[in-house]
Amino acid sequence: MIMIPMKTNKLMQLISVTAASTLALAACSSTPTTASTTTGNTSKITVTASMYPIEYLVNEISGGKVAVNELTAPGASAHDAEVSPADVSAIEKTQAMIYIKGFSAAIDDAASNVSIKPVVNIGDSVQLLTAKQLGPNAESEDHDHDSAAKDADHDHKAEGHDHAHGDFDPHFFTDPSRMALAVAPVVKTLSEVDPANADTYKANGEKLTAKLDELAKKFSAALNPQKCQSTTFVVTHQAFGYLADKNKLSQVGIAGLDPDVEPSPARVKEVTDIMKKSGTNVIFATSDSEKKGAEAVAKETGATVMLLDPAVSQKDKSKDYIAVMEQNLDLLKGAMKCK
DSSP states (O other): OOOOOOOOOOOOEEEEEESSSEEEEEEOOSSOOOOEEOSSOOOSOEEEESSHHHHHHHHHHHTTSSEEEESSOTTSOGGGOOOOHHHHHHHHTSSEEEEOTTSOHHHHHHHHHOOOSOEEEGGGGTTOOBTTTTSOOHHHHHHHHOHHHHHHHGGGGTTTOOOOOTTBOOOGGGSHHHHHHTHHHHHHHHHHHOGGGHHHHHHHHHHHHHHHHHHHHHHHHHTOGGGBSOOEEEEEEOOOHHHHHHTTOEEEEEEOSOTTSOOOHHHHHHHHHHHHHHTOOEEEESSGGGHHHHHHHHHHHTOEEEEOOOOSSOSOTTOOHHHHHHHHHHHHHHHTTBO
């Protein structure tokens, strides 16, 4: 029987901050996550972004005219992002906040309580789908097999793993075509806080949309089921549901949407059986911290473990969102043996 190592529990704490408004913030990570600001920009216009995909959009659309105060440190997990009193103060000094609701309870609370306007939830503009709409959810599947495992896994909120996914899967940006839908609300937000450069933002937004649409076409052409020996790919947690849905692929998650929930032995057996039947010999970890769990399953199936980066944060400054997605495309083509 294979057991997947559970990540270190993170203690949820209530941080009470009195600034322009009284703010109650939940912090859920044992790893410090300090807000970072894009350097080399002397503009007075600064926008707070909750995570890298939004920072990328702001940088591309603004052409460097807008500084970015990012709440998720490079290489850190957006699921566990903290919001410190200093972060709150920094947010209040920016002209807008753009975030994706459902990743971090702390960031969601901040977005609900800061006094600045506008505060924009990109999820409202990208046609989010529920986990059920995107396919079988590993969390619900493996919990149903074993009542003891179900009770233990569902207690993850008390342990500090309440990532507030809610009904919708917030990982829309793993599909470039949905990332393109996020361009318009960012253009609108930047134009609202900096109307003098609205024409520039509109033009850059149109160029970026075209680039993202072209990238989406590359995925569709390369991952066409008729060109691939398999349409199944295995991931440590289900961060690529939108990409799978768009390209008619089957994403098999060892864990579900929440990477901190330990999959049951029954779920691990299901995954190994699926891999054997489909001929899949690659397991994708979505972060370095998830590789140990992937390796435990890989030993049972003889599979290779690789990193499929959802671009939640920018791990390598030399690779932007599009470069990361193109690398993911090459990895998926190899794993599914696409011509």
